[in-house]
Structure formats: structure tokens, C-alpha cells
Amino acid sequence: MDVQEKAEEFRASFDKLYAEIAKVIVGGEDTVADVLTVLFAGGHCLLEGVPGLGKTILVRTLSEALHLDFSRVQFTPDLMPADIIGTNIVVEDEEGNRHFSFRPGPLFANIVLADEINRATPKTQSALLEAMQEHTITVARTIHKLEEPFFVMATQNPIEMEGTYPLPEAQLDRFMFKIIVRYPSHSDLLNIVDRTTKRDIPHGEPVMDGKTIVEWMGFVRDVPVAPQVADYAVRIVLATQPDSPFATDTVNKYVRFGSSPRGAQALLLAGKVNALRDARFNVSFDDVRGAAFPALRHRTLLNFEAEADGITSDQVLEDILKHIVAQEKVA
Numbered sequence: 279m280d281v282q283e284k285a286e287e288f289r290a291s292f293d294k295l296y297a298e299i300a301k302v303i304v305g306g307e308d309t310v311a312d313v314l315t316v317l318f319a320g321g322h323c324l325l326e327g328v329p330g331l332g333k334t335i336l337v338r339t340l341s342e343a344l345h346l347d348f349s350r351v352q353f354t355p356d357l358m359p360a361d362i363i364g365t366n367i368v369v370e371d372e373e374g375n376r377h378f379s380f381r382p383g384p385l386f387a388n389i390v391l392a393d394e395i396n397r398a399t400p401k402t403q404s405a406l407l408e409a410m411q412e413h414t415i416t417v418a419r420t421i422h423k424l425e426e427p428f429f430v431m432a433t434q435n436p437i438e439m440e441g442t443y444p445l446p447e448a449q450l451d452r453f454m455f456k457i458i459v460r461y462p463s464h465s466d467l468l469n470i471v472d473r474t475t476k477r478d479i480p481h482g483e484p485v486m487d488g489k490t491i492v493e494w495m496g497f498v499r500d501v502p503v504a505p506q507v508a509d510y511a512v513r514i515v516l517a518t519q520p521d522s523p524f525a526t527d528t529v530n531k532y533v534r535f536g537s538s539p540r541g542a543q544a545l546l547l548a549g550k551v552n553a554l555r556d557a558r559f560n561v562s563f564d565d566v567r568g569a570a571f572p573a574l575r576h577r578t579l580l581n582f583e584a585e586a587d588g589i590t591s592d593q594v595l596e597d598i599l600k601h602i603v604a605q606e607k608v609a
Contacts, residue, residue: 281500281559288494289557291486292318298343298485303336304473305466311555312457312572313340313431318554319547320495321454322410322430324395324445324576331459333433337391344491345484346427349387353398359405363415364422380417385409388425388488392432396442403449406430410452427491447535447579454544455569456576501550503561510602511545511566517598518578528597532584537577544573571595 292314299310309325313336316323325333334350341348351362364383370376384390385406395403409415413424432453434445450456462470473480517524519536529536548569549561556565571592578591 282557284497285554285557285559288497288554291490291494292555294485295343298482299336299339302339302480302482303332304469305462306332306336306459309457309459310336312455315548315551315555315569316455317427317429317491318494318498318551319454319544320427320498321544321547322432322452323455323457323572324450324453325431325433325457325459326436327433327459328461329435331461333459334391334393337389337431339482340431341389342482343484344389344486344488346388346488346491347425348389348391349384350391350393351384352393353395353402355397355399357398357402359402362402363405363409364417366418378418380420380422382422385415386422386424388427388429390428390430392430394435395432396434396445398443400443400446403443403445407449407452410449425488427488427495450576451538451540453576454540454547455572457572458575498547498550498554501553501559501561503546503549507549507561507563507566508546510563511542511549514545514566514570514598514602515539515542515574517602518574518595524602526597526601528589528594532580532587532589532594533578534581535579537574541574541577545569548573567599570599 296310296314299314303310313323313325317340325336327333337350338348351357360383362383362385364381364386366378367381368376369379392406409424409428410430413426413428415422415424435442513524515537516522517526517536518529518533518541519525520530520533522529522536525533525536545566546561549565552565552568553559553561574595575591578594580589580591580594584594
């Protein structure tokens with residue numbers, strides 16, 4: 279099978295998984311597509327939205343459609359690191375001898391939902407860092423390897439900020455995408471209440487297994503990127519950094535810190551998935567541009583002046599994309 283045929287097969291697999299989730303999730307087409315993009319790219323994603331918009335059911339449906347182990351952790355202020363990574367406990371065998379045995383925590387799953395992650399203390403939040411970056415968990419100097427695929431989806435509520443702990447920048451940077459879950463439209467809301475107020479509520483059915491996901495993750499990384507496309511992604515990332523040669527006036531005025539190199543990695547990996555979704559084995563400028571907002575909005579940290587003027591990171595990114603496009607046309 280040549281790469282073009284395999285790209286066609288990827289598109290069919292992506293669409294099949296998307297359609298299975300759409301049986302349960304109404305509306306939010308961009309949200310579902312972004313979540314699947316992160317999954318196939320081998321990253322993690324952060325969902326932000328008010329309660330009741332279906333963030334939890336989206337993750338649960340994804341685990342059903344993928345036939346993978348699913349674990350949900352409800353983050354609360356009293357949650358401790360050992361509650362999520364596991365701990366050594368004393369057990370007694372049949373002969374009465376006692377020894378330590380490791381009891382895995384809920385992070386030992388393929389898909390982990392960290393629900394309302396900003397309600398836990400920074401100490402517990404940071405327990406996720408090693409698992410998300412290295413796909414390992416270290417307990418008492420023993421390294422435990424997590425089973426692939428390993429996908430963390432965290433949610434946070436933008437309202438009711440009392441009693442919450444904003445995610446540290448280091449942990450935000452571990453999320454490939456930050457996805458904003460918006461209110462459903464009039465027609466979508468009618469469809470939602472129609473589906474969810476009947477006796478039979480739809481559920482997802484397995485259409486793909488973990489081994490297939492891991493194979494597709496490897497194929498995504500095989501997609502080539504032309505030098506000019508890679509340069510385009512890098513210029514976008516550099517433009518988020520104040521005082522950079524590529525920074526706009528808006529960035530210099532409102533941005534405190536710009537994106538790290540992980541932002542460029544996220545742009546290109548998402549661009550590769552976007553290309554394969556179109557059955558192309560090459561990445562275009564549009565593929566990269568389409569990933570800019572979810573890949574960079576949480577990596578573009580604004581200053582107090584931006585907050586005072588009501589400026590959002592998406593508005594800053596929109597200005598950057600206009601500026602970079604202008605440079606591209608001149609070139």
C-alpha cells in the first residue's frame with residue numbers, strides 16, 4: 279500500500295470514528311474534530327466551558343468508540359497526588375509475611391478525564407506532568423510505564439473561580455490544544471433535548487482499538503513538511519513573543535510571555551493530521567493556520583493591560599495570523 283492509499287484509509291478511519299461520536303454528541307463539530315486531532319497526534323487536550331455542555335460525555339463516548347480503558351478523576355481541593363498516581367500499600371500473603379505492593383491509581387488507563395482540574399491544588403496538578411510528558415509514573419524510585427495510547431483530557435470551568443487554582447504555565451504547556459466548548463445553537467439544543475429525554479439514550483460502539491490508534495499516530499509523524507511550511511509555523515510562534523522581529527504591535531502591547539517551542543510542534547503535528555483528514559500526504563499553510571487558535575491560545579499569556587482593555591488571546595492570535603499572511607503574500 280502506497281502512502282496515498284494509506285492517507286485515504288486514515289481519512290476513512292477518522293471519519294468513521296467521528297461519525298460514531300456524532301451519534302451521541304450533538305453539535306460541537308469543531309470540538310470533536312479538534313479532540314480527535316490531538317488524539318491522533320499523540321497529545322493531550324484541555325477543554326474549557328461552562329457546566330452542562332457535554333465535556334464529560336464527549337470523553338466517555340470517545341473511550342467507548344475506541345474500546346479503551348477509561349478513567350475519570352474528579353479533581354477537588356483535598357485530592358492528593360497518591361490518589362491519582364497510586365501508592366505502595368502493605369499486603370500480607372498466605373504465610374503471614376508482609377510486603378509492599380504497588381496499587382495503581384486512575385492514571386493507569388488509556389484515556390483519562392481530569393474533570394475540573396483547576397479545583398485541585400498545584401501539588402496534585404503537578405503529579406500529572408510526568409505522566410503527560412514521559413508517559414511514565416515514578417513511585418518510590420520505581421518507574422512505571424503507562425500503556426499506549428495514553429491520552430489525558432482535562433476540563434476546567436471558566437466561571438466560579440472561587441476556590442480554584444489556575445494551572446501553572448508549565449502544565450498548560452503540556453496540553454497540545456486548549457479547546458473552547460461553546461453553547462449549542464438553537465437547532466442543536468432542540469436535538470439534544472430530543473435525544474436525552476427519551477427512554478433509550480444513544481451510546482458509542484467500538485470502531486477502533488488501541489493498537490490501530492498507535493499505528494496511526496506513527497503514520498501521522500511520517501507526513502513530510504516542506505521547509506516553507508515549517509518556517510511559516512515557526513514565524514507564527516515567534517510572533518507571539520514580545521520584542522521578537524515577527525511580533526506585531528498588538529503582541530508587544532498586550533502579551534507578557536509568548537509560546538514555547540511546543541507551540542511549533544503542536545502546529546506541525548496538527549497540520550499533519552489536518553492534511554491526512556483531507557487524504558493528502560503533505561502539509562499546507564492552511565493546515566497549519568487551522569490549528570493556530572487551539573494550539574497557541576493557552577501559550578500566549580497576556581498582561582494586565584490586556585485584561586483591562588478586554589483583549590483575549592484569540593484576538594491577539596487573529597492579529598498575528600493577519601500579519602503573517604501579509605508577509606506570506608509579499609514573499
